[in-house]
Amino acid sequence: IRGTVAIVGRPNVGKSTIFNRLIGERKSIVDDTPGVTRDRIYGTVEWLTQSFHIIDTGGIQIEDQPFSEEINMQVDIAIEEADVIIFITSAKEGVMTDDMAIARKLQKSNKPVVLAVNKADNQELQMAVYEFYSLGLGDPMTISGAHGIGLGDLLDKVIELM
Numbered sequence: 001i002r003g004t005v006a007i008v009g010r011p012n013v014g015k016s017t018i019f020n021r022l023i024g025e026r027k028s029i030v031d032d033t034p035g036v037t038r039d040r041i042y043g044t045v046e047w048l049t050q051s052f053h054i055i056d057t058g059g060i061q062i063e064d065q066p067f068s069e070e071i072n073m074q075v076d077i078a079i080e081e082a083d084v085i086i087f088i089t090s091a092k093e094g095v096m097t098d099d100m101a102i103a104r105k106l107q108k109s110n111k112p113v114v115l116a117v118n119k120a121d122n123q124e125l126q127m128a129v130y131e132f133y134s135l136g137l138g139d140p141m142t143i144s145g146a147h148g149i150g151l152g153d154l155l156d157k158v159i160e161l162m
């Protein structure tokens with residue numbers, strides 16, 4: 001095992017979808033309470049000859065915190081725990097205020113970050129990648145968690161930075 005990778009990003013950008021694809025299973029943890037399912041948070045990714053731990057910080061919920069404070073804490077956990085951080089954004093929505101706030105925190109941390117623009121399902125949506133250069137985190141990579149596009153390149157980049 002090489003180390004730990006954390007996934008961060010606003011709600012609904014596709015973190016859980018990508019996490020589930022990367023760990024290669026779709027099971028969610030079933031809570032003791034009937035009818036309650038929770039997202040799985042920890043997993044292991046195997047890629048070529050490498051493997052690493054992965055955390056979906058979006059699944060870490062902090063009770064009674066306002067929404068922006070919750071993301072803040074998730075990013076703090078990622079910075080603390082991870083060797084490399086995957087920052088997921090959405091081609092469908094473009095750069096949002098919360099993306100800028102996350103980007104600023106990640107920049108300050110000096111941790112290696114892979115900026116992924118998810119939901120780039122087609123060529124038109126892939127064009128949205130350019131505005132993400134403004135986040136100041138280097139070259140954004142387009143991916144589609146739903147269609148499994150670009151995930152191999154994403155993993156190559158992660159391994160390169162570990």
Ligand code: GDP
Binds near residue numbers: 119145
């Ligand atoms: P999370 O809140 O960041 O964990 O996001 P989820 O993984 O729960 O996904 C939020 C929604 O976006 C779901 O309806 C997914 O099916 C959808 N989604 C995830 N990845 C993609 C993608 O690549 N393309 C499209 N069009 N939808 C996606």
Ligand code: MG
Binds near residue numbers: 015016017039058
């Ligand atoms: Mg999720």
